[in-house]
Amino acid sequence: MASNAAGMLFATPDGNSAVTTLRSVDKATGNETVIAPLTGGNLPPIIDAMKFNSTGILFGIQTDQSISPTTTHLVTINTTTGVVTNLGPTVGDADALAILFSSPIASYQVRYAANLNIGDSVIDITNSGDSSTVALPTQNGNLCVNAYTFSPDEQLVSCCACLLTPDGLVSLSVKNDLISNTLTPGSPTSVVVKLIASSGGTTFGSCNAGTVGTGTNLLAPGLAAWGTTLHALPGAAPNTYGTAETPFVNATLSTSELTRITTLCSLIQSNGSGYGICKVCRLGGQGGNKQ
Amino acid sequence: MNRLSRKWFGNRLIALFTLTLLLGICSERAFADQYYLATGSNGIAGSLYLIDPATGATLQTIGPLKDSIGNAYGLTGLAFQTGTNILYGATTNSSPTAPGHLVTVDRSTGLVTDIGPFFALRASGTFGDITFDPTTGILYGAHANGTRGDNWLYTINLATGAATKVGVGSRTESGGTDWHLTLRECYSPRPTATLR
Numbered sequence: 001m002a003s004n005a006a007g008m009l010f011a012t013p014d015g016n017s018a019v020t021t022l023r024s025v026d027k028a029t030g031n032e033t034v035i036a037p038l039t040g041g042n043l044p045p046i047i048d049a050m051k052f053n054s055t056g057i058l059f060g061i062q063t064d065q066s067i068s069p070t071t072t073h074l075v076t077i078n079t080t081t082g083v084v085t086n087l088g089p090t091v092g093d094a095d096a097l098a099i100l101f102s103s104p105i106a107s108y109q110v111r112y113a114a115n116l117n118i119g120d121s122v123i124d125i126t127n128s129g130d131s132s133t134v135a136l137p138t139q140n141g142n143l144c145v146n147a148y149t150f151s152p153d154e155q156l157v158s159c160c161a162c163l164l165t166p167d168g169l170v171s172l173s174v175k176n177d178l179i180s181n182t183l184t185p186g187s188p189t190s191v192v193v194k195l196i197a198s199s200g201g202t203t204f205g206s207c208n209a210g211t212v213g214t215g216t217n218l219l220a221p222g223l224a225a226w227g228t229t230l231h232a233l234p235g236a237a238p239n240t241y242g243t244a245e246t247p248f249v250n251a252t253l254s255t256s257e258l259t260r261i262t263t264l265c266s267l268i269q270s271n272g273s274g275y276g277i278c279k280v281c282r283l284g285g286q287g288g289n290k291q
Numbered sequence: 292m293n294r295l296s297r298k299w300f301g302n303r304l305i306a307l308f309t310l311t312l313l314l315g316i317c318s319e320r321a322f323a324d325q326y327y328l329a330t331g332s333n334g335i336a337g338s339l340y341l342i343d344p345a346t347g348a349t350l351q352t353i354g355p356l357k358d359s360i361g362n363a364y365g366l367t368g369l370a371f372q373t374g375t376n377i378l379y380g381a382t383t384n385s386s387p388t389a390p391g392h393l394v395t396v397d398r399s400t401g402l403v404t405d406i407g408p409f410f411a412l413r414a415s416g417t418f419g420d421i422t423f424d425p426t427t428g429i430l431y432g433a434h435a436n437g438t439r440g441d442n443w444l445y446t447i448n449l450a451t452g453a454a455t456k457v458g459v460g461s462r463t464e465s466g467g468t469d470w471h472l473t474l475r476e477c478y479s480p481r482p483t484a485t486l487r
């Protein structure tokens with residue numbers, strides 16, 4: 001059984017039948033609808049396990065149901081036609097398949113900002129709409145943008161979250177929003193900013209950077225972010241700085257990293273007496289400027 | 292464009308093409324999905340593997356599916372939780388330890404942590420496969436008793452493992468058996484070759 005990115009369930013529940021079929025499964029009733037018979041690959045086309053990869057391709061483990069160790073093959077399954085394509089033999093007796101999306105499609109992005117003692121850096125963020133599954137009359141796919149700001153010595157100095165609707169544009173000032181209310185006194189002159197997009201928000205105030213990865217506040221695709229930072233200009237007069245703007249870098253979010261930053265953020269929320277909570281996003285974009 | 296210019300231009304085109312190709316390969320590798328397989332049917336002690344999605348070949352045998360005190364497990368279903376990347380598993384009905392249970396699996400070692408049985412009031416019963424709905428975070432399991440008309444869809448409680456039926460299911464064609472995975476794994480006390 002497998003679910004695609006839109007939450008549609010697929011199954012191949014025919015077992016020992018001469019003809020097996022790919023079916024969709026209604027999540028409310030459990031009823032199945034035949035999509036197509038499975039053809040191609042190796043016979044019989046019995047699928048022991050299947051999962052979608054991050055690009056929407058359905059992979060399966062095809063078995064001959066022989067005496068252990070069973071002969072199995074890794075296959076792909078066309079979700080429209082049911083055509084099975086054999087990729088090659090795989091582990092005997094394989095009965096379970098899972099695919100880890102190493103890059104959860106732009107849901108975790110990282111960037112630094114430097115020379116904050118010279119001037120501000122800004123972050124512009126949009127929701128590309130990747131999480132949207134309903135177009136009309138009201139589009140869904142809101143994102144929570146969860147921001148975690150670290151000082152150079154790896155301390156989480158602030159965290160906060162804001163709601164971002166599809167195609168919207170919001171921004172954060174590093175000096176005025178992210179490090180103006182740090183957990184501990186003093187403002188770092190350079191920081192690392194980590195952004196995580198999650199699906200937990202429906203209204204302003206419903207996003208929580210301390211609960212990402214739990215309940216319905218799960219990682220979601222569709223985050224795109226850019227940031228500026230100041231650099232000393234080579235060859236120019238001393239103390240002359242220029243602004244460089246680059247996209248945030250997509251990164252792989254490990255379970256331990258997610259657990260650590262959300263736990264620390266939660267501790268800040270509960271024990272920081274209001275310190276360490278950064279300001280919410282500003283509507284609209286900003287450009288870099290020297291103060 | 293003279294001959295020398297064409298050669299210069301051609302060389303740079305080749306270099307640009309090569310660089311683009313290399314960057315494409317590198318970026319694909321950097322963000323490639325990882326494909327995990329688990330064994331454990333037929334009552335065997337299972338193992339966790341990392342495989343090549345292009346060929347099905349084993350890239351790495353991660354390790355045996357064992358808990359912290361060395362008990363062995365066999366798995367019939369695996370699924371990564373969206374967002375946390377926690378790997379959940381469904382043990383087979385013939386698993387050497389905790390048959391018919393929801394477990395978590397450490398994807399770097401194969402270490403299994405038992406959560407609980409799917410059906411507390413039954414001696415057996417598991418799911419042929421499990422999958423997360425990424426839009427809701429709900430874990431689903433496909434279950435059947437091998438009788439026509441008895442395909443069932445369940446939701447699974449991540450904290451306890453308890454399964455809750457969400458529908459009666461349906462069957463639209465004759466012949467064969469339903470949800471063959473669960474027929475083999477759920478309702479044969481010790482699946483053997485004759486059951487296949």
